[in-house]
Amino acid sequence: MxxxxxxxxxxxxxxxxxxxxxxxxxxxxxxxxxxxxxxxxxxxxxxxxxxxxxxxxxxxxxxxxxxxxxxxxxxxxxxxxxxxxxxxxxxxxxxxxxxxxxxxxxxxxxxxxxxxxxxxxxxxxxxxxxxxxxxxxxxxxxxxxxxxxxxxxxxxxxxxxxxxxxxxxxxxxxxxxxxxxxxxxxxxxxxxxxxxxxxxxxxxxxxxxxxxxxxxxxxxxxxxxxxxxxxxxxxxxxxxxxxKTLALRLEKQQQNAQFIAEWLTRQRIVTKVHYPGLPDHPNHAVQARQSSGFGAMLSFRVADPDWVAKIINRVKIITYAESLGGVETLITYPIKQTHGDIPAEVREQIGVTADLIRLSVGIEDVNDLIADLEQAMAGGEL
Ligand SMILES: Cc1ncc(COP(=O)(O)O)c(C=O)c1O
Incomplete structure (x- = not known):
């Protein structure tokens, strides 16, 4: 089967x-x-x-x-x-x-x-x-x-x-x-x-x-x-x-994630998008070979770390919370949440820095999610 x-x-x-x-x-x-x-x-x-x-x-x-x-x-x-x-x-x-x-x-x-x-x-x-x-x-x-x-x-x-x-x-x-x-x-x-x-x-x-x-x-x-x-x-x-619903959920979640990752690459204030589904990801080919999809987790960097809190405080549909993988889209600030217990110098070394935001993409309508991110980024005028 x-x-x-x-x-x-x-x-x-x-x-x-x-x-x-x-x-x-x-x-x-x-x-x-x-x-x-x-x-x-x-x-x-x-x-x-x-x-x-x-x-x-x-x-x-x-x-x-x-x-x-x-x-x-x-x-x-x-x-x-x-x-x-x-x-x-x-x-x-x-x-x-x-x-x-x-x-x-x-x-x-x-x-x-x-x-x-x-x-x-x-x-x-x-x-x-x-x-x-x-x-x-x-x-x-x-x-x-x-x-x-x-x-x-x-x-x-x-x-x-x-x-x-x-x-x-x-x-x-x-x-x-x-x-x-x-x-x-x-x-x-x-x-x-x-x-x-x-x-x-x-x-x-x-x-x-x-x-x-x-x-x-x-x-x-x-x-x-x-x-x-x-x-x-x-x-x-x-x-x-x-x-029981893993296949359905993940299909929709990774479809949304791909769409959002591509949208983020076009935003002026975003300096980097980390998502293996993007063709310029350094190991895109390895991921395509060993997995049947690219998943629904992504992270991105903004030009000014001071904008991170503004974006997170402004999202309305997306929830600021520390977890991932559920049907609801969550936004996380790794240095304050999931990676808070890693010493700052170690985080700096590996690149988990103050400009980095993580998204766990859910099953919502992708246009609602994009609209939410867009208003949170206020058209790039933060
Ligand atoms: C990749 C990964 N492994 C393990 C864990 C730990 O799992 P739990 O929170 O269920 O103890 C987490 C939690 O966020 C995780 O993201």
Missing amino acids: KIETRLAQAGLCTDQATGAISTPIYQTTTFRHPAVGVSTGYDYSRTGNPTRQVLEATVADLEQGDRGFAFASGMAAITAVLMMFSSGDHLLVSDDLYGGTYRVLERNFRQFGLSVDYVDTSDLTAVAGKIRLGETKAILVETPTNPLMKITDLAAIAALAKQHGILTIVDNTFMTPYLQRPLELGADIVLHSGSKYLGGHNDVISGLVVTAAKELSERIGFIANSTGAILGPQDSWLMLRGI
Whole structure:
């Protein structure tokens, strides 16, 4: 079946007793055992819950992996993956990435002896140069990156990693399995903030991990159960409900994003638009090869950083809020919000500067969105 069909039918008719076509919410902590030594297959909901398992099987299928795991947030998913490593291990991580991932690495995992180097993963030679033989255990890639939309060639990174016995871990939040499936390109683990496109409605916080092979599944499964940051049944159900419309939402969102990106390139006060769907994006061709679309995230720079607050304060239809991937268009100021915990000098170095605005484009009428941006930019007379 094509992915649109698998999405629409996520969790369809799992209830043998009633035939309910929406996955039942098993709001229970524990399960009665029929007799000593006999189990229904369920013991305790941290270990396994039928509603969560439908979601987990769904994402494993969408990402074409061995097993899926649902966590209480994207950060819980990332934390679970990082718990696979030990003191002394070295990780290579995309230098332009979600600020929370940087924060958990620097403020939580460094104290346990993990060492991290940040590198531009779109530059294969730079990545190869940072590998420490015997010490580097994984490359963690965001592509497109948040917020500069840099693209990493996933097949090339995964091949390089394999040569050195290193795991490739991909944060696929921006693309979703509808547009990009890193495991098919050689990655070992895919993770998501499910709070974004997969949920899709800005109403649930969740995280997902999908593993490529059994050995990794067992390790992540053990961590999920032993540390316990699993997703509850109500939120698992909301995720399943959201996932059903992913294809429709993303098609419309990326169509709107392409239109807005092109419009922004023509605005006098805009100095740069970062969107992989623009033909002059440095890795446009790589993105076109490894994904079936360019997504609906973009960022842009204005000539004077003082204009940023004016634009953000003036938008009426677009909402100033810190998230992405939902049906509503959101505008974000990375240095104040998503990337606020990255030290200013590091932000400057990678280009997350005061002139940069990020847009998560929704499913609204694109002309309404353009009109809103136009009035916020006041025809360039700020
Ligand atoms: C790319 C990316 N990964 C991970 C996360 C963390 O996810 P959550 O907010 O669900 O914990 C985010 C959150 O914004 C993100 O943008």
